[in-house]
Amino acid sequence: MTAPGRRSSTFTRLLRHGFTDASAAERRLDSPELALVRDDPVLLEALGATADPDLALDGLVRLLEAQPAPAARRELLDTVIAAKPLRDRLLGVLGASAALGEHLARHAGDWQALVTYEPRDLHPGVEEFERGLAGADDPVALRVAYRRCLLSIAARDVCGTTGIAETAAELADLATATLRAALRIAGEEAPEDAARCRLAVIAMGKCGGHELNYVSDVDVIFVGESAEEDGDETEALRAATRLAARMMRICSETTVEGSIWPVDANLRPEGRNGPLVRTLSSHLAYYQRWAKTWEFQALLKARPVAGDAELGAAYVEALSPLVWQAAERDNFVADVQKMRRRVVANIPVAEVERELKLGPGGLRDVEFAVQLLQLVHGRADPSLRSGTTLDALQALAAGGYVGRADAGRLDEAYRFLRFMEHRIQLYRLRRTHLLPEDDAGLRRLGRSLGLRADPVAELTREWKRHTGVVRRLHEKLFYRPLLDAVAQLAPGEARLSTEAARERLVALGYADPAAALRHLEALASGVTRKAAIQRTLLPVLLGWFADSADPDAGLLNFRKVSDALGKTPWYLRLLRDEGAAAENLARVLSAGRLAPDLLMRAPEAVALLGDGGGGLGPRGRAQLEQEILAAVGRAESAEQGVTAARGVRRRELFRTAAADIVGSYGTEAQPAETDQGPLVDQVGGAVSDLTAATLAGTLRAVVRGGWGDTLPTRFAVIGMGRFGGHELGYGSDADVLFVHEPREGADEREAADAANRVVAEMRRLLQLPSADPPLLIDAGLRPEGKSGPLVRTLTSYAAYYRRWSLVWESQALLRAEPVAGDEELGRRFVELADPLRYPAAGLDEDAVREIRRLKARMESERLPRGADPKLHTKLGPGGLSDVEWTVQLLQMRHGAEVAGLRTTRTRQALAAARTAGLVTEEDAAVLDEAWVLATRVRNAVMLVRGRAGDTFPTEPRELAAVGRYLGYGPGHVGDMLDAYRRTARRARTVMETLFYGT
Template identity: 85%
Template structure:
């Protein structure tokens, strides 16, 4: 039947006005036989227009009417809809929000009557009411039908606004509880002999345990079993396991009626690898000895829901004390925060901006923040021990652990995000936490949340606003109350007690909470602009400090830097306005002693941590450094002042390099940790070597200016040796050098020699003047004749010596020789002189190879410090720096004349060249490179952490943890770091044994 054009136009207009997006299709549906009453009834059209999706609601209603068993049943439904507004709103509301429930009603057309029974006095059914609704289910299929019927009643009251989101979640959890009980009853009825052997308790975890379930979610459970009346425990547990597995299948398997939800038991001890059912004693033993931090966090929501109620209560009574002791575990907060970061890192990049649950500013941010505060403060305050997020948040606010306005904003945001999640899942009854991208889906979602004016744009705006609130408060919530304990608050804000603040600081990893509180008070108290800005900065800074191995040191040094620079306008502006600066500063200050010590000697170097004119953290080139140092020396009045100026540049640039190294190793929120550890090693080695060369150039210039004016009687050059010549200096390395000179034309050789020796003597003296900076020691022991030989020789003297007397070890040492300062032409000619020695045309004879091996073995036996663990000695231990370098250098001595790529002073370059030339396999080269990079990073880490050089891992736990953090190991994983080092070194030593000691 087709409407007349006039009526069609009128109906079309009304449908459009009522929110239909496809009024033509709607009009065709209304023109079918038997639906004339719908088309002509303004009440029904208005009710359809009030739904989330009027088109969907009308389609569902038409299908439901068509599914009725005859005209009488159809008319009864229509009459009831027109007469009863509560039913009309519920039924049409569901049909307009859920295509899945519309399909259920089409398959079970009498189930609409379930909505009639829920009048105002019955609006909040509990577990008993749901159990009655499921009681008739005798198999998995009928259980699914009954479950959907109960779900229909919850959804109807939800979409009509009769219950709010927290009540909806609680009712869904109660329905899940009733369903688990019925499923367990079906499993027991199918295997009565198993049921007679055991007591079985089902413990709900996660959202079900917390009374805050989604429409579609895994239901997390843990099973506890015991034998009946002292029966055989093994038989009882096997029987309980069969019952539990059957119960899980009943809920999880897909039938013609679909599935209910997966039952997930992976939160049990040992996860999937552990037995499905354990005794209470076994559970208790596991949690006392083996459980990880996240497992105690999960137990916060544990609640007995099905099976033997007494056994379930015994379980929670026994386990709850362990939950509230979890915050006392070492690295507790760091473990929880690391787990949260890992969740975010594992979100596919394409989904992160659509994630309601797991992404930044999502539901999980609220839950983690609340749970952390509960576990920290719930030890002493039992009012916080709720498994329900919003109830716990309310209790935290009432107890003063969270500011009331913060709690209110977080509560509001959480409710909005959970409502979004509910409505997204309700549409298809599918488990998802992604905001849809389709315009129609977004429109329906927005309208379901009562956003009727421009629903898509308004939804996006409200969602982003709430997510922003959550993200900000998540970052602030754990840290800000510490400031409230010591600083003036806005009127009406909550205030942590000193004891609560101390507890939270201890949980964060601060070893001296009393001192930390004093620092916070000094930084944040008062009404000055400085205090106001620091109150803004400190919450997140405290978190970054806590992410390190020494939060106390980070906070103390920050106070010192702020005391030194707090009145400097650019300092606070830098930290407040430049995104990277504050986080970089926090990382640098809490990573160890070296960088903070350098910064305290030159606080203005904090400007390097920003993105602006400070130059950033990219090390300067050698040419740039030398130009600056020479200019500073040129402005000085005497040599001492000149070297002091050069040291000032060195101090600043060492800080720049150390900061770049730390930030690259730790990473930041916006920039992950540097993946290529070799790149960091090369950066540090090159930067420190260039800086040392520039410092020596400046010192040489200062000495020459003071003693001789513009021109020294002899040309003079400094040759870098060892790690210096190889561009591989560490923060605490000595500078191995040779000094060479050549008398200028017309200058007596004796006069030239006296001048050269005086230059060397003065350079060493000036550089050894006591200073708080890391020392720069010049070591000339690699010169001809070693310590017995003259400190400086002429080029001709070197030539004569090397021609007549040079030993194998001296050729070996010359492999790393490179001009670093002074006369460039003289330096070039020295390198030309030694090239035939270090890259001999005929390679090495067997006796020379044996000599090198003897020297290496002797060094290993004589130089290793007494009591040191050889396997953990980064320089001299098996697989350490010496092993790799001597192996590479033996290849250079043998093949350097024929392979130009081997003629380099740099270990990694030479190793790559040997691989390219086929002198070493790709696998062996990679093994040696990995070991060399790791050993170098260990030495750098120890210097950064302790402020003094060493070749072994620290023994102090906090220092060892700091080295581990630098190397990428989280809190509590120092043992893993040491094991990894031993494995890497062991593999490298096997290659060295073959190539250096045993190969041809």
């Protein structure tokens, strides 16, 4: 036993050397196995230099215990103490890898594999590893030999003899040798199969790219042919499939020595549903006709590694041209970026902050960015065609495709993250990319990376720094060189050629790359503060423009806004400093014509896009009306008053459109699962309130201009149709009725004349030529239609409705709601309308038949010639008309007894009908979904085209922009149209049951 005083001294030294459990370490050192060397300072120093001294000491004791005899134990100890290279290698491995420590304890003589320290041993290749595996003739022996080879790789790694790139390449070479050995064993087990076929194994992924991890699936593709020129191809493929499957099992199966790694063939054509082995011609046919963008991206790393070398080389030669044509595919960049977003979205929320590989700022961000650039520019520049990420990044920097400084920072970050990944996997030899959660694991990881002062804190700080670098660079990597190419601020720096810049812009979806380069030059050239800020903003903005259906329009509109506001001090500061402003502006400028056109008329409205200052939240009708009436009150004439009202309307339409666009630009490819009803209601309510406030301002301007403060008659505007229902779209006309009532003592003829002059002047002023979206007021729903007077007294309305009104006029009154003018008169008009629209006795059968007849007649007569009925959002099957007439029939039949039905709003009435049991929950949901979708399509058409429309655009870019608004990413326009038809078809079925009773 050790004396207490000496024990205390040893305890202190152990703590100083980095042991965390000094008491246990002291007991280990007192064990018989270490009796001869427990006080040797060299040993303690060497243990203290490892990632985990406790783990290293424990592994050393277990290794000594496993030696077959005392002499072997003494030989091991003497060698460890005397030979520094072996000491560092052995203890370094034991301190970094519990799994390799367990292997050494099971195979006590394998430590001898670490003795050799010759120059030829520093960077072994496939042939050296093949020699190391040569004696392995069965799966168990292959695993033991594989781990023995892995020992030497890990030793060079932890001692710093090799860097991360060399270590990854050695691991890939060892995997190559292992695949060859496994195929050899499989062939020896089934010599007839081996003789019947030619089989080539193509490495993919990190193995193919010579950058493998310690523990990773080894991705492969198999190519097979008959061994004889005229042999039976079917039989040859069956034999090749049996060999390939056996080879995979030899590597993947768990034995008493564990497994090596899974061999994954799911990157093959058709994935796991496709045949395991195909002929070269079959592979070629698939990639020519059916392959998706990501499959060509995967082929970047394809490399023949085992089996028939000639066939493997022929495979790569045949498919390589297709890889370098991939960037010419429609939506190429969008497809690649969408795949990246999908990967991130699938990470469990609890793991995102610990994910080294797939999380934001992780390894995959670097790899995807590099591969994207390779595919775009590798067509014309063969120097970029490396399957190894760091080599490709260096080539991109050398060619000016990536800025050298950015490339250097990415290289450093990527190496650091790969070091972390390797050390995490080496510990247990398990496939993981997650940072440890426990302090012990973080401490071991930090020390393995050379962080010794405060390993946990230093590791966390460095990891966050590097992921932050990647996060900032991986997107702008694609765009920054475009600015360098036009700004020309660093003459000695390699930069994109004009042709390469155009290639990149075309890949991003720009139809006119020459114009885009001119815009970039105008925005970013020069040494002014404005140009410097633009060079900071544009890499991010270009990415958002590229995410739209019309990047050209986004960039052009941004230049126009910047030209208009370039000298305004707050403009660029807003975009630079407020997180949401720049992205919101990019989305708005590239989503269509309406919002940019509104913004060009009032560029200062950019301020609404920021985080503060009111932002994009809708303003209430009272607030809008107050502002417009105040502006009208300051005007010197009615024309100036209406111009002021139009100015407010323009700004508020932009606010509403921008909020709509920003709210709609969200998750792709899941639109049916997203309830857009609230957004539709917000748009409808905001546009309707704005229209009402504008009419109130126009009315005030007309009265002030002709009569001063008071008309000789009370006057009110009644909203009808979608206006009265708070459901106006951007391009909707405002359906109205005008009502007046002479003031007490006023001459009725004079009052009527004043009312008619008010209506005429309101219509004239609102129709004055203007670049603003038109506000057309339509009084076609008045009694007697176009043949009747534009304005009536309340008494006249009452007399007409009592004697002459038809059922359609009662139906039209369902949406009647006062919107401007005399509030008391408006309220009395509603009281007049209620008995007509909600008859106490409901509807008799004659009235129901008449409504049905009118609906059928409207469908047959009003649908535009040549329009596809199935895609017409208003009059087509399952469109707005179907839903609204169904709801309105329920309102007229049951409104008298069901209070909830007494509303002008379609969705509220439908919800009330469902609550009252008049419609099943399922049917109500179908109708509601169809109504919301049709309304969104109409809003989208107006936003995209700048003019109203009831059906989908036919121009491809406009159709794609509508799809993007509705949540369908690039290439999914067909899915959008199919979804609309499907939704409308279901609504039509429900409508026919509820409305026609069929």
